[in-house]
Amino acid sequence: AQSVTQLGSHVSVSEGALVLLRCNYSSSVPPYLFWYVQYPNQGLQLLLKYTSAATLVKGINGFEAEFKKSETSFHLTKPSAHMSDAAEYFCAVSPTTSGTYKYIFGTGTRLKVLA
Amino acid sequence: EPEVTQTPSHQVTQMGQEVILRCVPISNHLYFYWYRQILGQKVEFLVSFYNNEISEKSEIFDDQFSVERPDGSNFTLKIRSTKLEDSAMYFCASSEVADGYTFGSGTRLTVV
Numbered sequence: 001a002q003s004v005t006q007l008g009s010h011v012s013v014s015e016g017a018l019v020l021l022r023c024n025y026s027s028s029v030p031p032y033l034f035w036y037v038q039y040p041n042q043g044l045q046l047l048l049k050y051t052s053a054a055t056l057v058k059g060i061n062g063f064e065a066e067f068k069k070s071e072t073s074f075h076l077t078k079p080s081a082h083m084s085d086a087a088e089y090f091c092a093v094s095p096t097t098s099g100t101y102k103y104i105f106g107t108g109t110r111l112k113v114l115a
Numbered sequence: 116e117p118e119v120t121q122t123p124s125h126q127v128t129q130m131g132q133e134v135i136l137r138c139v140p141i142s143n144h145l146y147f148y149w150y151r152q153i154l155g156q157k158v159e160f161l162v163s164f165y166n167n168e169i170s171e172k173s174e175i176f177d178d179q180f181s182v183e184r185p186d187g188s189n190f191t192l193k194i195r196s197t198k199l200e201d202s203a204m205y206f207c208a209s210s211e212v213a214d215g216y217t218f219g220s221g222t223r224l225t226v227v
Contacts, residue, residue, distance in 0.1 A: 043220035
């Protein structure tokens with residue numbers, strides 16, 4: 001069975017500091033991996049995705065994530081946090097062989113950016 | 116950029132009433148989904164729909180829930196007799212294949 005673990009339900013960083021949001025997955029088959037961002041009272045916006053091409057994936061708003069199979073991780077990073085990055089971030093896994101492409105989401109990490 | 120459209124954005128209903136949440140997926144997408152997010156919790160899969168039938172459903176998706184694609188553009192989620200615990204944000208999504216959905220902006224359902 002697939003699962004996703006996001007370490008840290010709340011992360012605070014200073015403006016301009018590195019953002020690191022952790023995601024570890026469990027999957028018996030090669031997965032697709034995704035990061036979504038959710039701003040208050042809004043929907044889910046795709047930040048980036050890994051679909052078995054390059055292991056370092058660049059997304060929108062300066063975010064990137066690296067797929068590390070040996071560590072079963074897909075951590076999200078951004079070199080310099082902006083106030084506008086404050087939001088909830090969800091990691092999701094989708095097994096490539098399910099046929100239905102359903103996502104399993106992590107519990108989310110709420111990012112707070114301090115001035 | 117193509118969007119998934121959900122209506123209404125917020126619905127308040129009385130316990131025991133039927134509610135229909137509506138979605139217009141992206142026109143060339145083949146897979147359709149409903150997810151829900153109870154306030155402060157993670158996003159949970161409800162159901163996937165392909166080729167005019169349910170392809171997978173979660174244990175949450177019991178007999179009170181149903182989905183339908185009544186025409187070529189709409190995709191609906193019906194809850195027959197709402198309970199207080201059905202209060203949540205409901206997200207519709209569509210995709211061509213596996214490599215990334217487009218989610219709608221959600222319908223916030225409040226059962227009173």
